[in-house]
Amino acid sequence: MKLGILGGGQLGRMLLQAAGNYTLETFVLENDTTCPAAHLCHHFTLGDIRDFDTVYAFGKQVDVLTIEIENINIDALFQLQKEGVKVIPSPEAIAIIKDKGIQKQFYADHHIPTAPFVLTDNKTAIEANVDFLPAANKLRTGGYDGKGVELLFGANDLPRAFVEPSLLEKMVDIKKEIAVLVGVGIDGATVVYEPTEMVFDPKLNLVDYLIAPADITSEQIKTAETIALHAVKALQSPGLFAVELFLSANDEIVVNEIAPRAHNSGHQTIEGNLISQYDMQLRIFQELPLGLPTNRGFSAMYNLIGEAGSQGHTIYQGLDKALAMEGVFVHQYGKSTTKPGRKMGHVTIVENDKASLLEKLSMVKRQIHVIGDKTIAL
């Protein structure tokens, strides 16, 4: 089978590592020959994933076409699907998800619990809704990795509001952030991973670390899994989806957003589960059984982010200490240069008891630092 991937970042890299377990001919499209996934495929194409002709020509070569980022030319995906290429996830699902306004409206239309929201075409519309604050102001398209989100607590924050089409989402008093991976086969079969718990770095608005399984009640697990499965089923698309949920202070569970692909919140499944999120994608693409992705004990995932104060050639400090500990795995993303806030890798820790897991996590966080070889102003 010929598998095409739009985007050559770390998600593509890890997918291609897993793809080596199967008989797949792999294709990657990305506008950078040194991107993390470029050297792990059979055929690399240099080109812009946002350009119709480029994506169309790339997609015509393959049997299954997938994405590792939503910011792709979706018209080309619709055309390719019409011409018989299996696009997974479906262009329809990507279209719903890549515009956060349409995504929110989709939740409302399908009775999927989510925080109240107002769609805003411009800054004037936001100003007219000052009574709706405090709210998260989210760009409808183009946001990623914490970019494209501003927290507006009141009128004083309006200068930071977006001028582009965006939405205001009522701020949830968050007790925990939870993620649930859901796999959907081409035949409609589904599989749900046990919920994980994400802890965010408030400065970078990126997942700082993650614990699996989430420390929530069995009732909450059931509710989170039910909501996630319902939301993903409503998309009516095969694929692997990451559903991010909020557990609010008053114990309500609402959908934050869905990623129609492998996700940062699922990296720990490589070592922490019997089926990784990448292997699950490959099973779906090949119409193999989805299987049982049972957790293998406790696991934690810690993002390695380029630190403030330096950039340039990437240096990973402290690996010698971290990798001496039992059950600690590193994933370097192969990005030759770092800058503050850039995702440069992650560490997964597996353990049989949670206390040891948290202890090792805290050591890893102290030990590993990703810096560049050039000092810059803080």
Place this chain on the structure above:
Amino acid sequence: MKLGILGGGQLGRMLLQAAGNYTLETFVLENDTTCPAAHLCHHFTLGDIRDFDTVYAFGKQVDVLTIEIENINIDALFQLQKEGVKVIPSPEAIAIIKDKGIQKQFYADHHIPTAPFVLTDNKTAIEANVDFLPAANKLRTGGYDGKGVELLFGANDLPRAFVEPSLLEKMVDIKKEIAVLVGVGIDGATVVYEPTEMVFDPKLNLVDYLIAPADITSEQIKTAETIALHAVKALQSPGLFAVELFLSANDEIVVNEIAPRAHNSGHQTIEGNLISQYDMQLRIFQELPLGLPTNRGFSAMYNLIGEAGSQGHTIYQGLDKALAMEGVFVHQYGKSTTKPGRKMGHVTIVENDKASLLEKLSMVKRQIHVIGDKTIAL
């Protein structure tokens, strides 16, 4: 770091899958552009691993040079080592191992227990040693995957004896075959994996399946690990080594042979241990800590061998059934054509209890068949 691999088979493929976790620039030399590892490296060179000039030129580009098969040009490795390339394992260790005569003499010289043997330059020398039979007659060089070994029980079998330089090894009354992986860092640090138990297919003389950990007494585990570590230390080389041992009917443990690289008997470490044999190699190459490769419960590995009666384009039958079971992993080697006896992949099974492991193993053996699209005479 620039890592070169001589050989592009399945061992290279799995090594390169693991290498995606690090910042490595990878190079592969093989005489087949469609070999299992060709598409998973940064730089593929088409060429003969047995040719001095080819290996020398290839090796001059890299910092660390390794092998995935012993049948390489060793003179080039000695020259490259002299010129500062880190060759892991050392050319000296490869030279000892690639000639089974030198290897056996090495065991004798270093008081490493091994079955009695006689070196034989030709058939006449074998005939002169008919009293030494029953013995395994092994080609000194060039044997692999069960080829290059003839079992001679008595004078009647002499027509099957090798005319080339070979050796006669006293046949051991084998109770079990055991394998122990040993990692040696550049700094001399060592790590020993728990012994595994190999069950051979007598017809193909290939590992049929393997169980980890081996079902032997704690005393035998200790002895096997001690012998394996002693034998590998005597080679005085960094690298990952697979030590194959016999447990005899009278409970003696002797070394059968050593592979100076990742080995079929260690495939199950990918899912079955906290550090796979491939990750261990990468830790050694990069002078990272060797860590603790603890077993994650029980695991089994079953080789997928091209079946008798067909050849041609590879077809994997029964994956749909096998992969529906919890804890079953497949590794297809990406060989476009199969033939009877060819190693086409393997299945790993992980389980918390041994009875379930053996039950799943027996189901997998019934379910999966690797055949070609052309029928041939049995």
